[in-house]
Amino acid sequence: MVNRTRETQLKFRVNEEEKNFIDIKMKEANISNREAYLRKMAIDGAIITSNFEETKKLIFELNKIGTNINQIAHIANSNADIGTEDIQELKEMMKQIWQLQRSGLLEKHSI
Structure with a gap:
């Protein structure tokens, strides 16, 4: 052998x-x-497994932020004041996106 x-x-x-x-x-x-x-x-x-639900949520949140940025840009271009509420809303949405991203990454990389 x-x-x-x-x-x-x-x-x-x-x-x-x-x-x-x-x-x-x-x-x-x-x-x-x-x-x-x-x-x-x-x-x-x-x-490799993919969970597209987290991606869909992230895209939805990004679309909302894009809409708000466009509204703020429109206000800024019309020489009107941009309120602190608008900026705060953007910050909140960014925080939500980071939370979604972190939760999606943690799910994929947890043992």
């Missing part, structure tokens, strides 16, 4: 479509050894 450094064998099953997909991914990675590819993916590979 060949002297192996890896004695433990793992087995799993895939269907034909999954096998073809693995073969495609191996070609994209320029790896011809399936065992090496699967071992590398099992140890170092990452599964």
Whole structure:
């Protein structure tokens, strides 16, 4: 028997479509050894999941801020005073965006 450094064998099953997909991914990675590819993916590979709800909330808040900035710019261009209430409202919305962003980042990176 060949002297192996890896004695433990793992087995799993895939269907034909999954096998073809693995073969495609191996070609994209320029790896011809399936065992090496699967071992590398099992140890170092990452599964990425996306939660678009946080992104939608962030986009909604950004749109609100953009609307307010346009209104404030319109007021400023008409030589009217920009009130502290307008500025405070912008600050509040920015705070909300940062909170949304932080919560989304914490969810994605929490263990």
